[in-house]
Amino acid sequence: MKNFIKExxxxxxxxxxxxxxxxxxxERMRSAYVGFDPTSDSLHIGNLVPIMLLAxxxxxxxxxxxxVGGATGxxxxxxxxxxxxxxxxxxxxxxxxxxxxxxLSHFLxxxxxxxxxxxxxxxxxxxxxxxxxxxxRDVGKHISVNYMMAKDSVKNRISSESKEGMSFTExxxxxxxxYDFLHLYQNNNASIQMGGSDQWGNITTGTExxxxxxxxKGYAITCPLITKxxxxxxxxxxxxxxxxxxxxxSPYKFYQYWLNASDEDAENYIxxxxxxxxxxxxxxxxxxxxxxxLRLLQKKIGEEVTLLVHGTAAYENAIKAxxxxxxxxxxxxxxxxxxxxxxxxxxxxxxxxxxxxxxxNGLDMxxxxxxxxxxxxxxxxxxxALKENAISVNKEKVKEDFTISKExxxxxxxxxxxxGKKTYYLLVVA
RNA sequence: GGGGAGAUACUCAAGCGGCCAACGAGGACGGACUGUAACUCCGUUGACUACGUCUUCGCAGGUUCGAAUCCUGCUCUCCCCA
Numbered sequence: 001m002k003n004f005i006k007e008x009x010x011x012x013x014x015x016x017x018x019x020x021x022x023x024x025x026x027e028r029m030r031s032a033y034v035g036f037d038p039t040s041d042s043l044h045i046g047n048l049v050p051i052m053l054l055a056x057x058x059x060x061x062x063x064x065x066x067x068v069g070g071a072t073g074x075x076x077x078x079x080x081x082x083x084x085x086x087x088x089x090x091x092x093x094x095x096x097x098x099x100x101x102x103x104l105s106h107f108l109x110x111x112x113x114x115x116x117x118x119x120x121x122x123x124x125x126x127x128x129x130x131x132x133x134x135x136x137r138d139v140g141k142h143i144s145v146n147y148m149m150a151k152d153s154v155k156n157r158i159s160s161e162s163k164e165g166m167s168f169t170e171x172x173x174x175x176x177x178x179y180d181f182l183h184l185y186q187n188n189n190a191s192i193q194m195g196g197s198d199q200w201g202n203i204t205t206g207t208e209x210x211x212x213x214x215x216x217k218g219y220a221i222t223c224p225l226i227t228k229x230x231x232x233x234x235x236x237x238x239x240x241x242x243x244x245x246x247x248x249x250s251p252y253k254f255y256q257y258w259l260n261a262s263d264e265d266a267e268n269y270i271x272x273x274x275x276x277x278x279x280x281x282x283x284x285x286x287x288x289x290x291x292x293x294l295r296l297l298q299k300k301i302g303e304e305v306t307l308l309v310h311g312t313a314a315y316e317n318a319i320k321a322x323x324x325x326x327x328x329x330x331x332x333x334x335x336x337x338x339x340x341x342x343x344x345x346x347x348x349x350x351x352x353x354x355x356x357x358x359x360x361n362g363l364d365m366x367x368x369x370x371x372x373x374x375x376x377x378x379x380x381x382x383x384x385a386l387k388e389n390a391i392s393v394n395k396e397k398v399k400e401d402f403t404i405s406k407e408x409x410x411x412x413x414x415x416x417x418x419x420g421k422k423t424y425y426l427l428v429v430a
Numbered sequence: 431g432g433g434g435a436g437a438u439a440c441u442c443a444a445g446c447g448g449c450c451a452a453c454g455a456g457g458a459c460g461g462a463c464u465g466u467a468a469c470u471c472c473g474u475u476g477a478c479u480a481c482g483u484c485u486u487c488g489c490a491g492g493u494u495c496g497a498a499u500c501c502u503g504c505u506c507u508c509c510c511c512a
Contacts (some may be wrong), residue, residue, distance in 0.1 A: 383480085
């Protein structure tokens with residue numbers, strides 16, 4: 001049995017654990033669970049840390065349980081600043097659950113006959129028929145309000161500095177989540193709950209419940225919340241969340257997110273988000289420090305994570321796209337692409353359609369940038385950008401007097417407009 | 431309920447009768463540099479049929495040759511005292 005706690009420690013993924021957790025794990029195969037919020041049909045990279053917790057757990061020979069919070073997701077955890085969440089109808093919930101399971105299966109083995117095959121459960125299944133009276137009688141009486149009020153998540157919301165109050169529903173949250181632990185302890189043999197360090201309070205309510213109801217012992221392991229060296233929130237890009245679903249965040253953008261990590265962050269990320277062993281990682285870090293401009297760490301993280309989440313083909317396309325967008329590509333490189341690859345590369349780039357006749361007559365730059373499209377907000381801005389030498393057509397800088405003609409079409413129907421280095425816009429000619 | 435202060439562009443914040451499309455800072459965007467980075471430097475940041483014209487300074491009126499600036503009313507915000 002591989003030492004799970006030690007594994008988390010060197011990876012910087014251990015924030016806190018209850019005493020004797022390590023001994024408990026070394027004894028024999030154990031089951032641990034992590035909760036996921038099913039309010040969307042895709043996980044995002046913020047969920048990646050708990051996923052990796054489970055994945056390492058399984059690789060250490062234990063059995064991971066992924067808990068879909070169908071019931072808890074309806075309530076909203078007060079420890080986040082999020083307000084109350086909307087109720088999901090059951091169809092959506094089931095659909096999301098399957099989608100999440102699909103994504104988790106890239107990391108966890110759900111299908112093998114091994115004793116430690118991963119399991120997916122949904123707390124909606126055992127909460128939906130639990131009546132309010134039964135719940136307050138069988139669960140609520142074991143936990144005192146004093147105990148619940150002492151949690152930071154609650155204290156913060158009740159304190160006078162807090163602008164918002166806290167509804168009874170949200171107050172109940174920790175008890176519902178705590179009951180999950182009790183339920184899994186009794187029915188799925190789960191003795192450990194893992195989660196982000198912000199979950200510590202909720203997890204201990206669960207262990208407390210286990211102790212008081214049947215004298216059992218539950219364990220808790222939390223991981224640190226991922227931070228970024230520049231202080232911005234991990235997992236957000238300009239476009240919002242970075243999702244695991246290729247339809248929401250293209251594999252190219254996904255790869256780019258990792259590639260753009262700072263050196264400092266990359267050293268942490270590679271330990272957290274890849275399965276590479278310590279020797280490999282240490283060697284990479286040393287190598288990276290010698291030639292930082294090559295960004296070996298960022299590339300390796302991007303490779304590992306993208307392969308895991310999106311597969312080989314998507315990874316290779318992401319590399320190809322990156323080279324075209326950031327390498328020294330020229331108009332002829334662009335024109336050599338077949339249409340499908342071109343579209344993959346520029347997937348998600350905003351676009352609009354212009355008539356073929358416009359191009360045949362020669363489309364002036366003001367028209368292409370603003371008047372006929374909405375790439376830039378106004379003609380004035382277009383003029384300004386041109387004056388600033390910021391505009392490229394098919395990767396080549398152009399001046400205000402440039403006109404787009406038929407020769408500039410890629411695959412006979414696209415023109416690539418670009419402002420600065422990173423802002424692209426696709427003109428589709430039809 | 432009484433008294434006071436204020437509302438200016440993405441944000442903060444000057445301006446207090448013509449020299450105001452409105453100082454300055456931050457942010458954002460662009461250029462040079464670079465590692466698709468950080469730092470630094472430079473530029474842009476209301477619109478347009480663009481050396482000119484038009485629309486902006488909480489909202490609606492008014493005074494004036496002329497108002498972001500003065501007056502009246504309204505809406506909202508903050509502070510102090512009950």
